[in-house]
Amino acid sequence: MATTRALNTSADVHRQSGSDAMARGLGVLSLALGAVELAGARPLARMLGLRGQENFIRFCGAREIMQGVAILSAKDPTPWVWARVAGDVLDIGTLAIEHGLAHPSKRQNVTLALGTVLGITVLDVMTARQLSQENREPWSTNIDFSTRSGLPGRGEVPRRGRSRAEAEGRSEPPVPSHFVSRGLNGGAHPAEAM
Structure with a gap:
């Protein structure tokens, strides 16, 4: 019988499906683009x-780096990948406006940049949707408890305290030997001392 590992967190679900690796890759891409x-x-x-928009480009770079750090450090990168999508929308809007205003000699460069951002946006949206879908699904429906003790077919499980006393037919648990050897209660059983 194959054992199924119980998935305890959304990060476990993402790691198992591969969407976590894709999100981490987008985080590294964010760091590189930002730099x-x-x-x-x-x-x-x-x-x-x-020209004259260098500070805006630097702002976009800082935003990319912050998103990359957030994706790579988060247990669940879903909200941060959606933040990348929002940043992509900002970038597309900026490049689309610039495409219409660009000098004909620069229009090809803007078109290339716009196409690149659109391609990255597709990856971002696909990854964000996959992560969101995994967050909505139950973490695991096939939890295998057969390795836990106390189930039928696993043999006698050693018991402690009152359970052992009851199994041996006594009504109360035995007095630990270190109490008896010190002479507490005169070496008598606690019930007898009363």
Whole structure:
């Protein structure tokens, strides 16, 4: 009989399905994109025709890094992947507006950046939906308790305290030997001392 591991947290469910690995990959991608946007804001602005918007690009980089750190450090990355989706919407809106305003020589670069962001957004949405779906499902329906003691077919389980006394036919538990050897109650059983 195959044993099924009980899933105790949403992180266990995500890890088992592989969506956790995808979310962690998106977290690493966020860190990398954020670093590029922070360190290369000026060249990016020049390439996209966004001169004078370097601070906005740096802000987007800082946002990406914060989302990446949150995804990688969270037990359940679901809300942080949805935050990535929201950031993608902001990026798409910015690039779409810039596409319409861009100089014809820069329009191809903006189109390429917009296509890249749209592709990443598809991955973000798919991962966020998968994580959300897993959070709504029961964690485990096939919990196998056969390895736990006390079930039929597992033999006699040693018992302690009152249970052992009752199993041996006594009405009260035995006095521990260290009480008797010290002479407490004159070495008599507690019930006899009264």
